[in-house]
Amino acid sequence: xxxxxxxxxxxxxxxxxxxxxxxxxxxxxxxxxxxxxxxxxxxxxxxxxxxxxxxxxxxxxxxxxxxxxxxxxxxxxxxxxxxxxxxxxxxxxxxxxxxxxxxxxxxxxxxxxxxxxxxxxxxxxxxxxxxxxxxxxxxxxxxxxxxxxxxxxxxxxxxxxxxxxxxxxxxxxxxxxxxxxxxxxxxxxxxxxxxxxxxxxxxxxxxxxxxxxxxxxxxxxxxxxxxxxxxxxxxxxxxxxxxxxxxxxxxxxxxxxxxxxxxxxxxxxxxxxxxxxxxxxxxxxxxxxxxxxxxxxxxxxxxxxxxxxxxxxxxxx
Amino acid sequence: xxxxxxxxxxxxxxxxxxxxxxxxxxxxxxxxxxxxxxxxxxxxxxxxxxxxxxxxxxxxxxxxxxxxxxxxxxxxxxxxxxxxxxxxxxxxxxxxxxxxxxxxxxxxxxxxxxxxxxxxxxxxxxxxxxxxxxxxxxxxxxxxxxxxxxxxxxxxxxxxxxxxxxxxxxxxxxxxxxxxxxxxxxxxxxxxxxxxxxxxxxxxxxxxxxxxxxxxxxxxxxxxxxxxxxxxxxxxx
Numbered sequence: 259x260x261x262x263x264x265x266x267x268x269x270x271x272x273x274x275x276x277x278x279x280x281x282x283x284x285x286x287x288x289x290x291x292x293x294x295x296x297x298x299x300x301x302x303x304x305x306x307x308x309x310x311x312x313x314x315x316x317x318x319x320x321x322x323x324x325x326x327x328x329x330x331x332x333x334x335x336x337x338x339x340x341x342x343x344x345x346x347x348x349x350x351x352x353x354x355x356x357x358x359x360x361x362x363x364x365x366x367x368x369x370x371x372x373x374x375x376x377x378x379x380x381x382x383x384x385x386x387x388x389x390x391x392x393x394x395x396x397x398x399x400x401x402x403x404x405x406x407x408x409x410x411x412x413x414x415x416x417x418x419x420x421x422x423x424x425x426x427x428x429x430x431x432x433x434x435x436x437x438x439x440x441x442x443x444x445x446x447x448x449x450x451x452x453x454x455x456x457x458x459x460x461x462x463x464x465x466x467x468x469x470x471x472x473x474x475x476x477x478x479x480x481x482x483x484x485x486x487x488x489x490x491x492x493x494x495x496x497x498x499x500x501x502x503x504x505x506x507x508x509x510x511x512x513x514x515x516x517x518x519x520x521x522x523x524x525x526x527x528x529x530x531x532x533x534x535x536x537x538x539x540x541x542x543x544x545x546x547x548x549x550x551x552x553x554x555x556x557x558x559x560x561x562x563x564x565x566x567x568x569x570x571x572x573x574x575x
Numbered sequence: 576x577x578x579x580x581x582x583x584x585x586x587x588x589x590x591x592x593x594x595x596x597x598x599x600x601x602x603x604x605x606x607x608x609x610x611x612x613x614x615x616x617x618x619x620x621x622x623x624x625x626x627x628x629x630x631x632x633x634x635x636x637x638x639x640x641x642x643x644x645x646x647x648x649x650x651x652x653x654x655x656x657x658x659x660x661x662x663x664x665x666x667x668x669x670x671x672x673x674x675x676x677x678x679x680x681x682x683x684x685x686x687x688x689x690x691x692x693x694x695x696x697x698x699x700x701x702x703x704x705x706x707x708x709x710x711x712x713x714x715x716x717x718x719x720x721x722x723x724x725x726x727x728x729x730x731x732x733x734x735x736x737x738x739x740x741x742x743x744x745x746x747x748x749x750x751x752x753x754x755x756x757x758x759x760x761x762x763x764x765x766x767x768x769x770x771x772x773x774x775x776x777x778x779x780x781x782x783x784x785x786x787x788x789x790x791x792x793x794x795x796x797x798x799x800x801x802x803x804x805x806x807x808x809x810x811x812x
Contacts, residue, residue: 437673437674437677437678437683440663440666440670440673440674441663441674441677441678443664443665443666444663444664444665444666444671444674446664447664447665448661448662448663448664450625450645450661451657451661451662451663451721452663452674452678453644453645453646453649454623454624454625454645454646454648454649454654454655455646455649455654455674455675455678455679455721455722455724455725456646456649456650456675456678456679456680456681456725457646457674457678457679458644458646458647458678459646
């Protein structure tokens with residue numbers, strides 16, 4: 259990761275934003291929600307850019323991650339931070355169940371994984387003894403205090419999610435720069451050419467799906483412990499798929515920070531501006547914004563910013 | 576090292592390969608000729624795992640290949656080029672070779688990559704985009720380079736010389752000879768140009784309508800009446 263980008267990101271994440279907004283609980287809450295979407299958006303972009311797969315099923319991984327962590331912490335006494343990781347693992351395991359869909363391409367893959375997402379939602383409703391059924395789970399434990407820092411507050415939650423998002427973006431960047439990343443990028447347009455030089459393309463795609471699901475599961479688990487409440491319709495809501503896709507495409511899913519920037523811009527604009535002006539139907543403005551961005555810069559917002567700075571656009575990032 | 580035993584391939588009702596039995600020894604160079612549509616590329620596709628035969632079997636260094644996917648065959652030591660070059664997209668020339676080496680040979684050895692780039696006269700294009708910034712000869716060289724980077728023992732070359740003018744063809748043929756000697760390779764070479772084949776290959780096999788109709792030295796094969804008939808379509812007096 260280029261330190262000229264990473265250092266400002268870290269300063270903004272750990273100093274500027276907390277200092278500026280620590281007393282404004284409403285705004286901080288919106289930023290946390292935007293970062294939650296950003297985390298899923300990074301995971302979605304990783305699968306879309308490196309795995310070449312358009313997923314409409316990330317709500318499933320988000321929901322599974324949130325339920326796994328909530329249930330483990332509530333019923334098995336697992337510590338909350340360990341629950342985050344277990345939520346990721348749970349989502350990764352769930353993604354293995356969706357792997358038959360990897361044989362499909364393009365829209366067929368997208369539809370199959372959409373169906374899978376619905377299966378997990380039905381499971382959450384039906385497994386009443388574990389998940390609380392349609393009524394959901396209440397009083398999911400908050401984040402604890404660690405070394406005198408209370409992560410159970412809004413500000414504490416902010417530090418948790420911003421760290422998850424930064425780690426996810428760094429993981430995306432590291433994979434992208436590796437030989438694996440080269441092979442994955444080459445696979446979309448030349449899968450046969452990669453296979454005859456020894457690249458097990460299906461395995462690589464499967465690993466990307468697992469990594470993407472893991473990140474999404476951790477984010478889902480974070481959300482459960484942040485809002486302390488879950489129900490199937492909420493945890494598996496299509497919004498957890500649609501908003502991250504919009505954010506990733508708006509910001510630029512072939513770049514590392516595009517999905518994060520896209521999530522912050524789209525979500526905050528929507529909540530602070532469009533919703534004020536148009537209480538009903540503010541999503542309409544969001545849709546128009548998306549369409550405008552795709553027409554103006556199909557690569558999203560980040561390539562535009564990079565070009566403006568006179569730098570060389572990451573044409574094949 | 577490579578053995579095909581009664582390999583049969585059909586696409587729908589069309590039989591592309593009929594009962595092909597063929598062997599290639601370590602370090603041997605075999606020329607594969609035949610009219611268009613004779614099944615030459617299909618044979619490469621069978622050996623590299625892209626196409627599955629309906630019957631028959633094949634093995635490489637004693638290991639049965641039928642159940643091995645393309646990428647495992649590449650790791651076992653079967654490298655191939657495509658008639659229409661298939662460079663890896665979104666990668667430079669060097670990155671093409673790095674991916675091939677990392678996955679096909681299971682190692683990272685930049686010196687070996689530099690050596691391949693030098694041998695194939697691609698060093699000056701190493702950091703150019705492999706899809707958009709190469710000339711035809713360089714695309715053909717990269718096809719060979721990707722296969723070489725996987726550390727093959729057997730190299731399948733599908734018309735890598737086709738489309739080049741005479742001087743370029745001669746130069747590239749010398750390069751191929753040098754590559755073969757340097758890496759101690761067995762090769763199967765598909766090529767239409769008979770002088771080229773005769774120079775490069777001490778042994779030639781001829782396919783016609785999916786059947787192997789001749790196999791021997793170039794002198795013997797190109798005098799064979801059936802071979803001449805398959806090419807010219809005329810009876811020989």
